[in-house]
Every structure is written in C-alpha cells, then in structure tokens.
Amino acid sequence: MTITQNRRNFLASSLGLVVAVSLPLRGRAQSGAALAFQPDGTAAAFEPNAFIRVGEDDLVTVIIKHIEFGQGPMTGLSTLVAEEMDADWSQMRAESAPADDEKYKNLLFGLQGTGGSTAMANSYTQMRKAGAAARAMLVQAAADEWGVDAYTITIANGVLTSGDKTSTFGPLAAKAAMLTPPEDPPVKDPKDFVLIGKDRPKLDSQAKSNGTAVFTMDMDLPGMEYVVIRHAPMLGGTVASYDDAAALAVPGVTAVHQIPQGIAVYATSTYAALTGRNALTVEWDDSVAETRSSDQMMKDLSALATSETGLMIEESGDITSALTGAAQTIEAEFHFPYLAHAPMEPLDAVIEVKDGSAETWGGFQFPGFDKQAVAGTLGLDITKVKLNVMLAGGSFGRRAQPSAQIGSEIGAIAAAAGRDGSWKLIWTREDDLTGGYYRPMTVHKMRGALDADGNITGWHNTVVNQSIMAGGPMEMMMQDGKDPTSYEGSVKMPYDLANLRVDWVRAESKVPVLWWRSVGHSHTAYATEVFLDQLLEAGGKDPVQGRLDLLKSDMTRDRAVLEKVAAMAGWDGQKVKNGKGYGVSLHESFNTYVAQIAEVEDRDGFPHVTKVWCAVDCGVAVNPNVIRAQVEGAIGYGLGSVLFNAITLGEGGVVQEQNFDTYRMLRINEMPAVEVEIIASDADPSGIGEPGTPPVGPAVANAWRALTGTAVTTLPLTTPAGA
Known part of the structure; x- marks a missing residue:
C-alpha cells in the first residue's frame, strides 16, 4: 500500500481503525458533512471510513458513530481514544460518521443508532481498543524510524520519547498507516487513567457558542428550493382533495405536489413556502384518523x-x-x-439528487433506516444513496424514528419533483407539536x-x-x-x-x-x-x-x-x-x-x-x-x-x-x-x-x-x- 498524491492512506482493522494523513479540521467538533458548508468551503481532505484519523499537524480526529445533539458523545468517545493514545486533549477533534450500519453499528442494537442511553455503554471498550491500536502503531513506527525497541518508547501528552529522541504524532502518521494494526491491543489499567474521570470541556461547545457549528437548518446549496408540508390536522388523516391555485400565485412558490405525507409546497425561500402553504385549500379525509378527544x-x-x-x-x-x-x-x-419531545431544532433535512444518485443531510438518529427510505422512495439502489449525519439541536427521542419519517418525507419531496436538484425540508414548531x-x-x-x-x-x-x-x-x-x-x-x-x-x-x-x-x-x-x-x-x-x-x-x-x-x-x-x-x-x-x-x-x-x-x-x-x-x-x-x-x-x-x-x-x-x-x-x-x-x-x-x-x-x- 502506498501514499497517494492527495496524501491519503487507509488501513482498516477489525476495529475499523484508520491512521491517515489529512488536513486539519476547522473546528474541534463538527459533522463531517458540515465541513463542506463552512463559510470558505474548506473541507476535510478525505472522507473517513473508520474511527481514528491522525493528521501530520498532530490533530487526532475521532469519527463518532453516535449522533451529537447535545448529550456529549463527541467529547466522551474522544476522551476514550485520547486516554489510550496518551494524546494531549488540545489535539483532539471529533467528527460525525456517515451512515453505515455495518461499520458504525451500535454494538447493542446491531445497526447504527443512538438511543436508550447506550452510546458510552456500547462504545467504551470498542473506542478504547481503537485508541490502543493507534497508539501501538505509532509506537512501532517510531521504533522502526529510530532503530530502538518499542518497549523503550513512552508517550505522554501526545509526545513519543525514547532516550533523547522525541516526536509528536504527525511526523509518524504516514509510516504508522503502513503497519498492520494489532488485533487485540491491551488497554490501560484504570489506575493509570489520565483523562478518564476528569472534567473536560465539551469539544463542540465553542463552535456552538460562536455560531460556527453547522446544523441542517444552516445548510444552503446552490439552487436549493425550500419545502414545507401541509399535514392533516387530525392524526392519521389523509388528503381528500386540494386546490393549489392560490398557493402557486404566491411569489417565490415554484411547485405544489401531493405526496404520501400531505401537500408539499416548493419555493425559493422559506417565507414563500410558508405563505404558499397557508394559501392552500385542502379537504381532509378523517375516515382512518384518530377523532376521539x-x-x-x-x-x-x-x-x-x-x-x-x-x-x-x-x-x-x-x-x-x-x-x-x-x-x-x-x-x-x-x-x-x-x-411531545419539542427539541429546539425541529425536524429538517436536505437532499441533492444528481445523475442517478442522491445525497442527504440531516439529524438522523437511526441513519440506516432513513437511508433505506430515501433509496426506496427514489427507486435507487442503496449504494447510490449517501446519507450524512449532522449535528442536531436536541432530540429526546424524536429523531429516533424506526419509521424513517424524515427520510421518507425528504425522499418523497425529491421524487415528486421528478428531476435533479436540491431541496431543504423544514418543519415549523407548529408542525413539530402537532405532528404526532x-x-x-x-x-x-x-x-x-x-x-x-x-x-x-x-x-x-x-x-x-x-x-x-x-x-x-x-x-x-x-x-x-x-x-x-x-x-x-x-x-x-x-x-x-x-x-x-x-x-x-x-x-x-x-x-x-x-x-x-x-x-x-x-x-x-x-x-x-x-x-x-x-x-x-x-x-x-x-x-x-x-x-x-x-x-x-x-x-x-x-x-x-x-x-x-x-x-x-x-x-x-x-x-x-x-x-x-x-x-x-x-x-x-x-x-x-x-x-x-x-x-x-x-x-x-x-x-x-x-x-x-x-x-x-x-x-x-x-x-x-x-x-x-x-x-x-x-x-x-x-x-x-x-x-x-x-x-x-x-x-x-x-x-x-x-x-x-x-x-x-x-x-x-x-x-x-x-x-x-x-x-x-x-x-x-x-x-x-x-x-x-x-x-x-x-x-x-x-x-x-x-x-x-x-x-x-x-x-x-x-x-x-x-x-
């Protein structure tokens, strides 16, 4: 295996561990997909496919398989990796994993998902082992380069030392990536913990405080249309008939389509979409709805x-x-x-359909379900769908949706449009509280x-x-x-x-x-x-x-x-x-x-x-x-x-x-x-x-x-x- 011209190298083990050379991330914690939507468009050098990435700038990026909506997995799981790598906390970064049920599955669920307060419970040993494997590879790389026995090398605060020789992680990353990861590396005795058990600031706090963190609601693709859905006022109701003439007359409204979930209004702005939705005339069928008080x-x-x-x-x-x-x-x-769950960020998602494939962004708590829903709704092979997990503004269970409600809706919106393009689905607070x-x-x-x-x-x-x-x-x-x-x-x-x-x-x-x-x-x-x-x-x-x-x-x-x-x-x-x-x-x-x-x-x-x-x-x-x-x-x-x-x-x-x-x-x-x-x-x-x-x-x-x-x-x- 060789290092390619764009300075990438992957090496996966049964742990899903990767040691790679990459450019630094802009923030300490972020959705991997969101990096492309930073103000200057700077993105990570490559798309991760496992748990750890080490850059030649010494930054250690931990790929977090659990969605971050304020409960702390980016910080907690990064702590486990940093502990076993003997990294310095200042060099730690975190990034959301994309949808991949096999690679990033919750070990207690058997599929990728966050819920039941299981993030730390199912990841504790797994992430410590991943960190220990990365540490062992860095140590062996240093031993090979310095011509010393690996057992003579110590690591503290992200610095490897053997006698008068020292190195940080970055200069050793490329060589470490060429090594075969250990299958079952030993982890620390708890008495030797340096980071675990100590107060640490959350990795995502700064970006969320200064406004640089990117949520789905912040995304804006070129030519993207904004879509809202008129749902039935009674739970379980369906559309009997509708008149969209007044909605289409609203400046900025580009289309109105009936989808399985209701009536979707497409527009060039959120305001136009909401105004158009208010102008719709809809007759509802409550024959299968809940009508009891x-x-x-x-x-x-x-x-x-x-x-x-x-x-x-x-x-x-x-x-x-x-x-x-x-x-x-x-x-x-x-x-x-x-x-109701009432998370501060209501449900939302973005989709781009292009050349027979689709890419979706959203706060997906069970991303595999939503990925399948998008593929099924658009009639695409699952391999033609990429789903990115974004930071989310809360959930409390609302995004843990086995029915793939949001994936189904964003997929239906793209399917009804019948063309390539990009769309953002937005739920209002009223949608959230009345939506079941x-x-x-x-x-x-x-x-x-x-x-x-x-x-x-x-x-x-x-x-x-x-x-x-x-x-x-x-x-x-x-x-x-x-x-x-x-x-x-x-x-x-x-x-x-x-x-x-x-x-x-x-x-x-x-x-x-x-x-x-x-x-x-x-x-x-x-x-x-x-x-x-x-x-x-x-x-x-x-x-x-x-x-x-x-x-x-x-x-x-x-x-x-x-x-x-x-x-x-x-x-x-x-x-x-x-x-x-x-x-x-x-x-x-x-x-x-x-x-x-x-x-x-x-x-x-x-x-x-x-x-x-x-x-x-x-x-x-x-x-x-x-x-x-x-x-x-x-x-x-x-x-x-x-x-x-x-x-x-x-x-x-x-x-x-x-x-x-x-x-x-x-x-x-x-x-x-x-x-x-x-x-x-x-x-x-x-x-x-x-x-x-x-x-x-x-x-x-x-x-x-x-x-x-x-x-x-x-x-x-x-x-x-x-x-």
Whole structure:
C-alpha cells in the first residue's frame, strides 16, 4: 500500500481503525458533512471510513458513530481514544460518521443508532481498543524510524520519547498507516487513567457558542428550493382533495405536489413556502384518523385498566390473598398525557439528487433506516444513496424514528419533483407539536396492601398504553406480544415485595407514539415511587428509611445512591421544614442508579421547586462535567413535563397545542438549584442521557403531598394562572 498524491492512506482493522494523513479540521467538533458548508468551503481532505484519523499537524480526529445533539458523545468517545493514545486533549477533534450500519453499528442494537442511553455503554471498550491500536502503531513506527525497541518508547501528552529522541504524532502518521494494526491491543489499567474521570470541556461547545457549528437548518446549496408540508390536522388523516391555485400565485412558490405525507409546497425561500402553504385549500379525509378527544381516550384507558384483557408481566407470591387479607388496602389511578419531545431544532433535512444518485443531510438518529427510505422512495439502489449525519439541536427521542419519517418525507419531496436538484425540508414548531409521535398516553392502576404493623404485603400495578414497538421494525424485539418499553421500570423493582403482580394492557389508537426521554421509565418511576410513598406514609414509615428497609439485600448500588442523597440533603425525617416540603425518589434505568430529593414551596397554590439533590451511579465516570450537565438537563426537562406539559386532542382529534405559548416549557426562573454527586465506581459506564429524568417527577410530587396533603395522580401537576 502506498501514499497517494492527495496524501491519503487507509488501513482498516477489525476495529475499523484508520491512521491517515489529512488536513486539519476547522473546528474541534463538527459533522463531517458540515465541513463542506463552512463559510470558505474548506473541507476535510478525505472522507473517513473508520474511527481514528491522525493528521501530520498532530490533530487526532475521532469519527463518532453516535449522533451529537447535545448529550456529549463527541467529547466522551474522544476522551476514550485520547486516554489510550496518551494524546494531549488540545489535539483532539471529533467528527460525525456517515451512515453505515455495518461499520458504525451500535454494538447493542446491531445497526447504527443512538438511543436508550447506550452510546458510552456500547462504545467504551470498542473506542478504547481503537485508541490502543493507534497508539501501538505509532509506537512501532517510531521504533522502526529510530532503530530502538518499542518497549523503550513512552508517550505522554501526545509526545513519543525514547532516550533523547522525541516526536509528536504527525511526523509518524504516514509510516504508522503502513503497519498492520494489532488485533487485540491491551488497554490501560484504570489506575493509570489520565483523562478518564476528569472534567473536560465539551469539544463542540465553542463552535456552538460562536455560531460556527453547522446544523441542517444552516445548510444552503446552490439552487436549493425550500419545502414545507401541509399535514392533516387530525392524526392519521389523509388528503381528500386540494386546490393549489392560490398557493402557486404566491411569489417565490415554484411547485405544489401531493405526496404520501400531505401537500408539499416548493419555493425559493422559506417565507414563500410558508405563505404558499397557508394559501392552500385542502379537504381532509378523517375516515382512518384518530377523532376521539384526549378526555375520551383517557376514559377508555381507565376502563381497560379494570378489564381482564391484560398480559401478566411479572408475578410473585399470591397477590389476591394479600389484598383480601390486608389490614388496609390503598388504591390509586395515575393518568399521564401524551407528551411531545419539542427539541429546539425541529425536524429538517436536505437532499441533492444528481445523475442517478442522491445525497442527504440531516439529524438522523437511526441513519440506516432513513437511508433505506430515501433509496426506496427514489427507486435507487442503496449504494447510490449517501446519507450524512449532522449535528442536531436536541432530540429526546424524536429523531429516533424506526419509521424513517424524515427520510421518507425528504425522499418523497425529491421524487415528486421528478428531476435533479436540491431541496431543504423544514418543519415549523407548529408542525413539530402537532405532528404526532408522542410519548404514549398512559394509565397506571395501583393497589397496595398493608398489614396491621404498616408493612407492605401486596402490590398490584396494571399499566395501560399503546405499544411503541408494535407495527414497525422494532416489533421483532417484542416477546409473546409484550412491549417492554411500555412498562419498563414497573417490573424488577429493587424492593422486596413478597406478593406482587404487574399487568400490561395494550391500547390502540391512530396517534403515532414514540420513545420519549427515558421511555417507559418516564411514567413508571412516577407511578411506582409516588404510590410507594403513599403506602409508606399510610404505614407510618419514613420515606427514606422505609425504602432502605425494603431494598433487597443485593441492591447495593440502589442503597448507595439513596444513602448518599439523604446525606447530601441532610435528611432528618422531617418532610416539612420552614414552610418547604421534601420528597424522595429512587429509580434505576438504563443500568444507571439515581436517587433524588426535591425541595418544594407553595407559591399561590402552585409548586415551585427550589432545589434538587441527586446522587447517581453510572459506572466509570468518563467525564464528570458531561455527567453533571446531563443530569441537570434531565432534571429540568423532566420537571417541565410534570409541571406543565400535555398534548391534548380536542373534538375531532385535532391537537390543541401549537407552540410554546400553549405547550409551556420550564422557564429559567423556575429551574431549581441542582446538586449532583457521582458515586465512584469501577463498573463499565452505563447510560446518563436519560436516567436523571424519571426520578424528579415523583420526588416533586412526594414533596408537594408532604407540604399540602394533596396527592397528584394526574399530570401535569397544575398550570398557574396566566402561564
């Protein structure tokens, strides 16, 4: 293998590792595709096809297989590589990988994708091995050039040294690329970590702060047209007929086409496209749409909760005898509304069709699905489609779309145009909030039994909601008709409840549903931890000690975070102090253990959260700074949802919330002080993007009940006047 004239060299191993000579990147972290859209058009010297690229300028670029939308994989995965290469942090760069299900697959999914808080968990060993292989190749290259034994060479802060000989990475990159990568290079003992476990600034923060980061919404190709889609106002509705005369009369509107998703308006500007869409006259067919109101749907779910149609998910002991023989029984029914994800950057994508091939750009969370959708819609072989993963302005699950919604739409737009060209699809905030794919509306019907001493002797939970997995590519993950994302967190609880039963009833609706930050845990943690608190209170038990007493003997990590958060908050058994209420919650999700205590005060009848203490055990803390940021963000996100958020369908099934004036977000003056402590651990890293969300709702609700005596079983908690 030789170095080509354009100074490129590829060498791939089973790790997918590449050591190559390249020009430097402009930013510290960016979508690889976005580099071509920097103001001066500077692009990377070559398109990466693996995990690591070393430039002769000493820069180390890590190709990140997980989409970056603020949760930190560019920084976290680059830290793993830098640690094993003994690189200096200042020389690290990150770049998004293009769509390639085989090369960049999530090892826990089997395809390229980000979700379930798995980015670090599935990449921890893989990226460390890739870094170790790159290090070994650089060391061998130096040994060959210097005529010394490899074992005499050390690396620190990106500098190789053997006696009086030194070199940085760049001068050795070309020679290292000629070597055969080691198949299974050893990685460091954790005691030797230099970067892992230390606070580091995120690689993408500077570019996002100064405006040089390129998102899909920033892209502008020569001759590109802007497209918006008029979707049906009722979920599941279709076009019956339309009149586009007024739309075509709008200056700048170039075409109007019906596509499977609605009516697409093409224009020379976003303004013209939106104006043209508003001018359309459309008759809709709601014969297969959801036309029930939210009130009616919730009543239907509540009725299902008492039916005999559920599937038994978990059972131990004899719940029937426990309930009938109890000294006291308590019942509660929890109602959870549909929730939108509402990421700050709504869905968007860009496509260019040219000479029988297509290239697409977007914030694709499962890029393989979207690539297939584009190819299928345009009638192209998959090899004729290139899909670039861009930085994205949030997701919270919205972009993790097995139905390839955005890929299908951008493909349909190009197909309907019937010619070569480029188009940008733009969703507005109104499109985003009314477009479906919500967290499922859910009911939990709870029954608990207590003996004469106040001990819990029975627990029965019936969960009712739609299945997220059914009817799509993920249906294969269901077993015996059961969708674990519907009830996860209500089963395998850490508490020793001798007589327990959990049932799931699958509801049906035309409303499309999707995983929302922490998925099933977002409602199961609330129902189980609030109901448990009620049972402990009825039995005269302390909320913290009562939970500790119930923990199974092997639940050491649960116990550790609960004891830690109690110490952080100075828990003394008083649930009300100085006019403030205090509530606790404990929940494990995505193999991460989290306990929280919330401090709440009453402001004109509305709960105001003043502080949240949080203890978290997520295994090895690769970057504590990112972990704290994710937990703080998760608490804010979860708090907004339990206080304010609900997607409601009115008469005829039309979504009522159109923008942030009615889908109320948490405001800066409502964000509590947050104190986060990370439990030291030598376990492999687990998820951190989602686990901070589930516990905040029950902690707040438990504090509010302690303060006011009001149990909150229907979310959101309440809405203040004039909100």
